[in-house]
Amino acid sequence: MDDARSRLITSAQELLWERGYTATSPRAIQSRAGAGQGSMYHHFTGKADLAGAAIRRTAEEMTPGARSRLEGPGSPLERLRAYLRVERDVLRGCRLGRLVQDQDVVTDPHLLEPIDAVFSGTIARLAEVLREAQEAGEVRADADPDQVAATLVAVIQGGYVLARAHGSTERYTAAIEGVLSLVTASP
Amino acid sequence: MDDARSRLITSAQELLWERGYTATSPRAIQSRAGAGQGSMYHHFTGKADLAGAAIRRTAEEMTPGARSRLEGPGSPLERLRAYLRVERDVLRGCRLGRLVQDQDVVTDPHLLEPIDAVFSGTIARLAEVLREAQEAGEVRADADPDQVAATLVAVIQGGYVLARAHGSTERYTAAIEGVLSLVTASP
DNA sequence: GTCTATAGGAGGATAGAC
DNA sequence: GTCTATCCTCCTATAGAC
Secondary structure, three states: OOOHHHHHHHHHHHHHHHHOOOOOOHHHHHHHHOOOHHHHHHHOOOHHHHHHHHHHHHHHHHHHHHHHHHHOOOOHHHHHHHHHHOOOOHHHOOOOHHHHHOHHHHHOHHHHHHHHHHHHHHHHHHHHHHHHHHHOOOEOOOOOHHHHHHHHHHHHHHHHHHHHHHOOOHHHHHHHHHHHHHHEOOO | OOOHHHHHHHHHHHHHHHHOOOOOOHHHHHHHHOOOHHHHHHHOOOHHHHHHHHHHHHHHHHHHHHHHHHHOOOOHHHHHHHHHHOOOOHHHOOOOHHHHHOHHHHHOHHHHHHHHHHHHHHHHHHHHHHHHHHHOOOEOOOOOHHHHHHHHHHHHHHHHHHHHHHOOOHHHHHHHHHHHHHHEOOO
16 A cells, blocks of 8 residues: 555645645645655645545545544543543644645535544544543433533643644643533532 | 735735735735736735735734733633633634644744744743733632643634534534633633 | 646736826 | 845745656
């Protein structure tokens, strides 16, 4: 899987993460992939097409990890903690979430849809685990699982923002631990 | 205050909000402000300098509103609710938070510092109100006010991300209401 | 499949006239 | 203070040869 086409997608994934969509040029992708203009325009119709492939691959790469942590061993609350506390590349930001600030991404359904799908799926799975946790008495019963699931994902995404603004992971950790203390049912 | 210098800053504020830093060109700022090249480079040393002025002005414009809602009338918890539920231009995103995804912004201390200052100030003020709320028994006492304050700001910032990804404000509202239900002390 | 050549436009900035 | 002219580089894409 290290043919030119695949290498181009890999480079696009990296650059999309580092610089976003608008700030990433076909040239930069090509040179990082060690491929020429002709190669790229042979495999893809243009920048947007290649970016779409990169986004879809990133989405596929992120799903299994989240899934396994939320469906893994441990009580519902323990699985929620494991998911929220998993090590993330905080200062680099979310590979998908950061793209959503890009006007050209939000405007192109082919680019936006796979991103939204990841968030939707994550929220749905978190809500499921939250329901289990409520049944087990680990999470207060008077909270709406769907709302709280959105809250949890928002804390992660917002934690990235605070960390990048502050230049350190501290704020991210504080936000995560803060929400964890709140979801946990009072003794 | 509608001289060329001020108009350039206003245009820069708008474009920074709409397109971010990298995707905003001096040309675009000038044409929106109705000013020429010469005018801009007379008042500012370049794009970064003008952007810095725009960011500082936006920061100044955001502070009073937040301050008044958190120091206004009502119980501590009511003030927290008022702050979190205030109407925001959700789909447009945060004027400052969105810039933090931009590599060129994070790299330039003159651009990043005023952004971080707003977040730091907001977190500090929220922590203060949270402490009051705990004393009043409105918020569970076993939570760290500084952590929860970071959580609240993160939920807002992350709510923007979810909303833009989904193309609707629903997810934002869900995240906000979710965290509000969690901070409120159990009956 | 991949390379090179080429193209029109935009980006960011400087210089000097008015 | 503001205008116009000018500069070099990068952007994204197309064309056609190998």
